[in-house]
Amino acid sequence: MLKRDTAVRHLFTVMAIIAISLAILATVAQAATPTHHRTVTVDGLDIFYREAGSNQSPTVLLLHGFPTSSQMFRNLIPALADQFHVVAPDYPGFGNSAMPSVEAFDYTFDHLANVMDRFVQQLGLSTYSLYVMDYGAPIGFRLAVKHPERVQALIVQNGNAYDEGLREFWKPFRAYWNERNEANAAPLKKFLNLAATKWQYTHGVRNAEAISPDNWIVDQYFQDRPGNKDIQLQLFYDYGSNPPEYPKWQAYFREYQPPTLVVWGKNDYIFPAEGAHPYKRDLKTIEFHLLDTGHFALEEDGDVIAGHMRRFLTKYVVQASN
Known part of the structure; x- marks a missing residue:
């Protein structure tokens, strides 16, 4: 014994x-596996992006939300780069990419998606898994509908494709979509200050002291550049172009059935969990995780999300291609 x-x-x-x-x-x-910080010219615009990992590995394209940039993926990129080729661009008007004025550039989600489409082509990314968050969802789903053959998998983190996800937070936005005037713009301008930016990072989290203030300080620095608030207000208005596209995106889900990983901060007031559940209606191969955190779930649960991604992508992309 x-x-x-x-x-x-x-x-x-x-x-x-x-x-x-x-x-x-x-x-x-x-x-x-270092992260490289690069810039490429697309349609005459300097597009900044972060890249790590071997380009012989499966690609993961990370599409950021508002009001941030590829900065939001600074920790996720090295957590994946030993196994995957990871690319995270900044859209025009965001982060370190070019910021033409609203008079010189058409700031619509259609146009941002077209720029990202040409960015992908210029880098020679023939296939990829899409990580979409916040603004990344309407941009990424436009890419997926246009080029379904490219998309190997979806990772959806607090990014909407269903009417159920647009609740109280969106009431002033709906008023602005219906009638674009100064009175309706006034409440939206309040989302462009430092307090609102900080709130997006700290609301709904388990421990606000664990969230680095560098997040909202960096994001606000870019927002406070002359002319940037006009850009953001224009995109607030054009966000109204996205709900009419939802049926197209849902039809894409049903027809092409990309394997989908949902990792959603369930305490998000902007994109509440009601917007996460409907993905299960249209997608057959779906892994679903509601995380006890807020809008920027990577800040508090980055390790958890990275772990889910590595396992999920290994099963549905790496092994599926062997």
């Missing part, structure tokens, strides 16, 4: 050493 107990303890010790070794190897691999 004593010998058996000793053998069992020895076995558990060996297993623990193996697990620790694998974790160390994964950490070393991630640290050895």
